[in-house]
Amino acid sequence: MRHSQAPGVDQNSADIAKENGNDTRSKSTQQSHDITMRDPHTFNAAFQNSKDVTIKAKNQKIDVHSYRILFIPYFIEIFATDDYKNMKTKIIIIKEDIDLKVMPNIIEYTNSKELHLTKKNVFNTLKAAKVLKVDNLVTDCYDFIGQLMQVDFKGVSQTNVFIDLDIESLENLFSNPKLRVNTKSIYNFIIKWVTHDYSNRKNKLGKLLGLIKELPADFINRSLYEKDIFRDLDFKSLRSVLSIYALNNNTAIIFNGIMKWVTIDYENRETDLAKLLDLIDMSNLSADYINRYLYHEENNCIGHYFRPLAYELHSRHFQSTINKTEDKQIIVIATVQAKSTSIVEYDPKRNEWSVVRKENYGDFYLVIVNEDKFYKFQRPRKKNQELSAVVKVYDFKTKIWEKLCKMNIARKFCGAVFVEGFLYAFGGYDIDNKIINSVERYSLESKQWEVMSPMIEERCAPAVIVFDDHIYVIGGRGRGSDSEDVYLDTVCEN
Secondary structure, eight states: OOOOOOTTOOHHHHGGGGTTOSOOSOHHHHHHHHHHOSOHHHHHHHTSSOOOEEEEETTEEEEEOGGGGTTOHHHHHHHTSHHHHTOSSOEEEEOSOOOGGGHHHHHHHHHHOOOOOOTTTHHHHHHHHHHHTOHHHHHHHHHHHHHHHHHHHHHHHTSHHHHTOOHHHHHHHHTOTTOOOOHHHHHHHHHHHHHHTHHHHGGGHHHHHTTOTTOOHHHHHHTGGGSHHHHTOOHHHHHHHHTSTTTTTOHHHHHHHHHHHHHTTHHHHHHHHHHHHTTSOGGGSOHHHHHHHHHHHIIIIIGGGHHHHHHHHHHHHHHHHHHSOTTOOEEEEEEETTTEEEEEEEETTTTEEEEEEEESOOOEEEEEEETTEEEEEEOOSSTTSOOOOOEEEEETTTTEEEEOOOOSSOOBSOEEEEETTEEEEEEEEOTTSOEEEEEEEEETTTOOEEEEOOOSSOOBSOEEEEETTEEEEEOOEEEOTTSOEEEOOOEEEO
């Protein structure tokens, strides 16, 4: 068979079309052909001008001899029907929309192995070959179009015939491992293809995007999520998109996509939120990440839905964190009348409480938890006892207490937080019972305390949080103008 070569393609690319073998017909068809005639060219010439069948499609028709189309599977099936056998005038009507101008080329292909494909006729040939079930010709057309795509994808993808390709053809073309086309160019075409007939093609978006293995997940986050084509998807189509290979279980980016879609019409999509959140493991997100998203979007589109949405997300996050592994426990450290401390453990899988450890004295005013340890800031056990600069650490695995080195400034009722391997202490009362603005931090690596820049205001017993890589020291008590302690309504940012 003589194959056509796409213009501008080197010989190596042209050889793609030859990899399926030189014989374009099935074995059974070849055997039938050999039995029917010894010289196909002589046989075809004998019926070249003899015509006994009319083929119609849309407003076109073509007259041929039935032996000329004997090796086209579509017609073989029709020839076997009683309706056809009983026809006095043989007329075959093809209901599908194909261009009969390519029929001579297809007939030639099935009879003499000759193939004449061009940039102008390949798409119509492909469409007709699929209807007529000439599978080998379909494969050759895909190969030829693949060559065209590699030479000038931008030009080919802008043609109407390419835009009109069905999903099966696009899947075949884009899944070809030999295709070397920029992934973002393919992405842009897919968006254009779906938009061209959005109501009928939106459910194909996920299937097509799933073929682009090297498409960066962050690119989808920045590009696709901002398009109306994404926000207007129905629930089923959205799930298909969020399950594509490129996202590869990227929890944060899938979460962003869910929230973009839900919040654009929260009133009507609220019931879908729970089913969509089932797609991800919420424990892979931090509570801080969820808060950043909520507060960033509050003034954009969430509005008065903020509270129910925040409740749903944080409830999901908490439950997902608890259920992630069977050995997760909740630790509660309770002080009873400042005389004793119990460390109790709750196992959500068994729904059971157990006492881990009891202490004789409730000698702490603050506990900070980090991974499998918690840090206890000591306070004087007796009224006149000297202020302590000691912080103890309890290891849940070994169940042993250890002392850290002393802080540079003894204090009580400070605020504290863990950030990236450092335990920070903010303010508190000093040894003279004065409120201070001192800040220091303990390094897990060096196992030493170091003095940091002091706060602008003196304060004790503040709340401390980490948000967006910043530490916020909130409220507490401070010094008033008349030397009396006052409650603060200010926030210090570190």
